Amino acid sequence: MVHGGLLTIAFGWAATSPPQWRPLGPSIIIILVLALAAAGVRWDPRAAIFYLASPLWLTVLTISGRLEPLGLRSQIPVAGSLLGFTAGLMLGGHMLLAAAVTFGHRVTTDSFVLTAIAYDAGANVPSSELFFRGAVFNRLQRRWSFVAAVTVATAMSLVRYLVDPLLPRAPEVILGTLVYVTLLGVINAWLLWWSGSLLPGLIAALVFFAAYRMVAAV
Amino acid sequence: MIARLQIAGLLALAGCVIAVAVLAGDATAQAASPWRHAYALPVIVGALTFGMIGGTVTALASLMTQAPILFIHVESVGLSAGTLDELVSAAILLVLGPLLGSRVTEARRQSERYATILALQETLADERPLRDALETLRCRLGSRLRADVTLAVRDDDQWIMVGTHAFSGETPPGRAAATAEAVFVPDTGREARPRRVLAAPLSVRGETVGVMTVERAGEFPAGERRAVVVLAFHIGAALENARLAARQRRFADELAEKVHAATDRLAALDRAKSAFVAMASHELRTPLTALVGYSELLATRAFSTDEVRRQAEIMRRQTRRLAAIIDDFLDLSRLERGEAPPLRLADVAVGPALTAAVELLGGPQRTTRVVIDCGPDVSAVRADPQALERILMNLLSNALKYSPAHSAVTVHARRAAAVVEISVEDSGRGIAPDALPRVFEPYFRAPDALGRAPGSGLGLAMVKALVEAHNGRVHIDSTLGIGTRVTLQLPAVP
Numbered sequence: 001m002v003h004g005g006l007l008t009i010a011f012g013w014a015a016t017s018p019p020q021w022r023p024l025g026p027s028i029i030i031i032l033v034l035a036l037a038a039a040g041v042r043w044d045p046r047a048a049i050f051y052l053a054s055p056l057w058l059t060v061l062t063i064s065g066r067l068e069p070l071g072l073r074s075q076i077p078v079a080g081s082l083l084g085f086t087a088g089l090m091l092g093g094h095m096l097l098a099a100a101v102t103f104g105h106r107v108t109t110d111s112f113v114l115t116a117i118a119y120d121a122g123a124n125v126p127s128s129e130l131f132f133r134g135a136v137f138n139r140l141q142r143r144w145s146f147v148a149a150v151t152v153a154t155a156m157s158l159v160r161y162l163v164d165p166l167l168p169r170a171p172e173v174i175l176g177t178l179v180y181v182t183l184l185g186v187i188n189a190w191l192l193w194w195s196g197s198l199l200p201g202l203i204a205a206l207v208f209f210a211a212y213r214m215v216a217a218v
Numbered sequence: 219m220i221a222r223l224q225i226a227g228l229l230a231l232a233g234c235v236i237a238v239a240v241l242a243g244d245a246t247a248q249a250a251s252p253w254r255h256a257y258a259l260p261v262i263v264g265a266l267t268f269g270m271i272g273g274t275v276t277a278l279a280s281l282m283t284q285a286p287i288l289f290i291h292v293e294s295v296g297l298s299a300g301t302l303d304e305l306v307s308a309a310i311l312l313v314l315g316p317l318l319g320s321r322v323t324e325a326r327r328q329s330e331r332y333a334t335i336l337a338l339q340e341t342l343a344d345e346r347p348l349r350d351a352l353e354t355l356r357c358r359l360g361s362r363l364r365a366d367v368t369l370a371v372r373d374d375d376q377w378i379m380v381g382t383h384a385f386s387g388e389t390p391p392g393r394a395a396a397t398a399e400a401v402f403v404p405d406t407g408r409e410a411r412p413r414r415v416l417a418a419p420l421s422v423r424g425e426t427v428g429v430m431t432v433e434r435a436g437e438f439p440a441g442e443r444r445a446v447v448v449l450a451f452h453i454g455a456a457l458e459n460a461r462l463a464a465r466q467r468r469f470a471d472e473l474a475e476k477v478h479a480a481t482d483r484l485a486a487l488d489r490a491k492s493a494f495v496a497m498a499s500h501e502l503r504t505p506l507t508a509l510v511g512y513s514e515l516l517a518t519r520a521f522s523t524d525e526v527r528r529q530a531e532i533m534r535r536q537t538r539r540l541a542a543i544i545d546d547f548l549d550l551s552r553l554e555r556g557e558a559p560p561l562r563l564a565d566v567a568v569g570p571a572l573t574a575a576v577e578l579l580g581g582p583q584r585t586t587r588v589v590i591d592c593g594p595d596v597s598a599v600r601a602d603p604q605a606l607e608r609i610l611m612n613l614l615s616n617a618l619k620y621s622p623a624h625s626a627v628t629v630h631a632r633r634a635a636a637v638v639e640i641s642v643e644d645s646g647r648g649i650a651p652d653a654l655p656r657v658f659e660p661y662f663r664a665p666d667a668l669g670r671a672p673g674s675g676l677g678l679a680m681v682k683a684l685v686e687a688h689n690g691r692v693h694i695d696s697t698l699g700i701g702t703r704v705t706l707q708l709p710a711v712p
Contacts, residue, residue, distance in 0.1 A: 071410065094282055102289040142405035142412045146437050183278075193436065196410030 002160075003127035004031035010070055010130040013139065017069035026061055030054060034123050041115065048115040051122025058126055070134030071198035080191060084200030085207055087187050092211025095180055099215045103172050107214050116213040117206075125205045129188065132157040134198050137189045146193060154185030184208055254307055257284060261311050265319035269326060273319020277312050284308050331445055334362045335452050342453075342460040345467070348373055351460070352380045355453075363432055363446070370395070371420065371428035371457060383415075383431045390417035391429040398426045400447050406433070414438035418450035422458040490661035494675060501543055505536035545608070546676045549683070550660055558687050561602040565711045568596050568631045568638055571603070575610035576629075585623040588614065592631040599638050599708040605684045606708075612677040613642040613704050620646035620702070633710060637690070641705040649696040657694060658682040681706070 008027040015023040033053045040047025062072040099105040132153045140149035161167060161181050162174070188201030257280045265273030288308060291301050341355045352369045359367045368381025370391055379385055386392045390401040394417035405412035413435050420428035430450045432438075512529045515521075521529070549559050569592045576588045599606070617627040621644045628643045649657060653664040660679040678694075685692045685706050696702040 073410075098286045098289070102286045102293070142407070144404070145439060193411060 002164075003123040004034045006127040006131035006160075007031075007034075010127075010135040013135045014067055014069040019065065021066050026057070026066070030057055033057060037119075037122060041119070045111065045115045048118035048122075051118045054122035054126060058130075067130075067134075069138070070130050071138055071192050071196065072130075072134070073197060075197075077195045077197045077199060080195030080197055080200035081203055083195075084188075084191050084202070084204040087191070087200075088204035088207025088211075091180060091183060091187070091204070092208040095176065095208070096211050096215060099172075099176070105215050109214060113210075113213045117210050120209040120213065121206055125202060125209060128157055128160070129198055129202050129205055132160075132185065133188050133192050133201050137192065141189075141193065146189075150186055150189040153189060154182055157185050158182060180208070180212075254284065254304060257307075257311055258314065261315040262318065265315055266322055268319070269323035270316060270319040273315035273317070273322070275315075277315025280311050280315070281308055327442070327445070330362060331449070334359065334449060337362070338449075338453055339456055342456040343463075345464075348460075349378050349380065352378060356380045359430075359432075359449075363434070365432045365434035367433075368431040369428065369453075370431075372426075381431065383433065385429070390415050391431045393417065394419045394431075395426055395429045398424075400443070400450075402438075402443060409435065411435045416443050416446055418447045420450050420454035420457060422454045427454055427457060487661075490675070493663070494661045497675065498543075498547075502540065505540040505543075508536040509533055509540075542608070542611075546680055549680055550676055553679075553683050554660075559605065559684055561605055561687055563600055563602055563688075565598045566601050566603050566606055567598045568592060568640065571606055572610060572629055572631065572640075575607060575614055578607075578611060579614055579618065586618050586621045587626040588618070589626050589628045590631075591628060596631045596633050596638060598711040600711055601688055601708055605688070609681050609684050609706065610640075610642075612681050613706075616677055616704075617642050617644035617646070617702070620644060622646065634707070636710055636712075637707040638710045639705060639707050641703050643701060643703040645701040648698040648700055648702055649694075650698060654694065654696055658692075678704075 004027075007030050008023070011023040011027050011030075015021050033050070037047065037050035037053070040050050058067070058072070061067050063074050065074070096107060100107060136156060137149050137153035140152055143149075158178065158181050161177050167173065167177060184205060188204055191200040191204060192198055261273065261276045261280050264276030268275075284304075285308075288301075288304050291304060295301055337358050338355055341358060342351055344351055344354075346354075348371065352371060356367050356369050359365075366382060368379065368383035368385075368391065370377055370379045370381075370385050372378075377385070383389065383391055385395075387396065390403050394401045398419050398421060400419065401415075401417045403415040406415055413433055414437075415431065415433045416438065417429055417431045419426045420430060430446070430453060432446055512533050516526065516529060552559060569590075572590050572592055576590065579588075614627065614629070621627055625645045627645075630639075630641045630643070632639055649664050653662075656662045657664065658678050658681075661675045662679075663675040681704075682692050685708065688708050690706060690708040692704065692706040694702065694704050
């Protein structure tokens with residue numbers, strides 16, 4: 001519901017910019033998709049595949065130009081996407097290294113990882129990036145400076161992850177969340193500012209969370 | 219040059235990171251390695267090469283590289299003096315990078331500002347037209363500020379604009395010009411990245427002489443905006459200096475031109491006076507010679523009564539001619555002192571005045587006919603009889619002087635509204651167009667008239683002065699090879 005709420009607010013903000021459109025229908029569809037996927041996963045983890053309907057619906061909305069105010073366009077920024085992938089890989093790699101070397105966590109790739117990655121790809125990453133970067137940061141940077149906008153947007157996303165009931169309460173996880181979510185927020189905001197597209201940030205976040213799921217699955 | 223330095227810095231940075239990772243990455247050691255201070259090297263290189271961003275990124279990268287090792291030490295031995303030392307070293311690096319980087323960035327900005335001011339002074343000090351200078355300045359400012367720059371400058375009554383920004387009442391430059399205050403628009407809302415626009419007035423002594431508009435995609439921090447406003451002030455001052463310098467140059471050119479023209483006029487006047495002295499001597503000598511010759515004849519020889527009368531008549535005419543020349547000199551002298559010729563106004567009938575003037579000039583030896591066309595409806599004029607006689611005598615003698623033998627000089631007189639118009643027309647060779655505007659100037663004689671006919675160069679000047687003293691007007695028309703017509707208008711008796 002949190003992800004659906006964040007995406008609905010992001011859609012609402014996008015719909016107020018030209019070309020204006022009615023956000024109710026697309027919001028209901030995305031909420032239904034996420035709710036169905038979440039319910040399905042409770043019944044069978046393989047139902048996580050339904051989370052992938054969310055990025056498909058977002059792609060449809062992107063091609064129709066309705067998410068352009070959030071930084072999603074039909075053109076793919078190749079250099080930005082590569083940079084986003086590299087940034088996510090470095091951040092995720094560092095997190096894996098620190099978790100393995102410092103805290104002795106084991107890296108795993110069992111089936112639950114795929115379920116979690118599907119959840120990230122369909123709910124967690126799109127909702128965070130579209131809301132905190134696409135809506136909040138993108139709006140604020142048009143009124144304030146980059147530093148002010150990135151500070152507010154990153155602080156908001158940090159609060160959202162820290163209050164997430166799914167986050168383990170171990171001190172090293174809290175510390176890691178503080179460090180990596182902050183860095184990911186700053187990097188993704190810069191990627192959006194630099195490339196003008198939200199796609200590099202989505203890729204960076206997806207790669208990072210994929211790495212995170214490998215640790216969290218321990 | 220700067221790009222090469224940055225590439226060199228990047229390579230040095232990469233080398234330092236690798237070296238530090240190898241040297242300081244001993245995670246199994248229980249005590250803090252002295253090599254950990256080598257982490258400062260990439261941070262310093264990053265800050266010195268890339269400024270604020272370089273310092274911050276390398277400091278964060280350095281911290282992230284140290285963190286796994288640092289946490290192992292903290293976890294294994296707790297907060298001992300050694301681990302505290304490591305934590306403080308890491309914290310120092312985290313402060314050092316951004317701090318050093320920000321100083322480097324600020325120093326570079328200052329240097330760029332001075333270079334920009336120098337560039338604009340150089341550009342506006344040129345003696346090129348203002349539009350060309352502004353176009354060059356716009357290009358230079360655009361590359362230095364990494365932005366689209368538009369300059370709108372008021373030049374007397376018109377605005378000169380170079381650049382792409384529209385200039386009207388509602389646009390940022392229009393508002394800046396109207397309020398004399400800088401106008402900042404955080405985003406024009408046209409593109410994915412925010413495009414920020416700053417319009418700064420170019421002011422001189424409180425007066426807005428133009429507007430500079432700077433539009434940039436991305437960041438436009440407050441410090442840079444202040445710098446642009448200061449830059450706009452410098453541009454305003456430089457424009458004013460350039461304008462003053464141009465005005466001084468123009469003034470000096472005009473002065474030199476006037477001095478040159480005055481020198482030419484003085485030289486021409488000097489030549490005219492010299493010619494006049496030579497001519498006047500000749501003009502005075504002719505009647506004097508006649509007077510001396512005939513008086514000697516009368517004194518030394520005995521003649522018949524008729525011969526004595528004839529010689530006396532010649533002497534009388536030469537005396538009148540001498541008196542007329544001296545009158546002209548005196549009147550001219552009076553005119554040059556700014557005094558109007560003395561007039562005794564009376565009602566003078568035009569027809570008889572014309573006939574008398576023709577008779578005074580007439581001798582049986584004259585080969586040119588004078589035809590008078592004066593209808594009975596031509597009324598009298600309000601004029602000094604003697605002055606009118608001198609006017610007509612001058613015009614007629616000129617016409618006769620330059621007319622070919624056996625031709626006719628025509629004198630027309632007619633009433634036109636409140637004036638009587640008298641024109642004297644000859645069929646001489648005419649006056650060249652470039653000499654025509656000067657024929658009423660004292661001492662002036664048309665170059666082709668010199669040596670062809672005697673004359674003082676005072677006749678038409680006197681005619682003009684006398685006609686204008688009667689509140690009349692005179693003008694001359696002439697066509698080379700056809701002839702000349704002088705027309706004068708005198709107030710008619712109502």
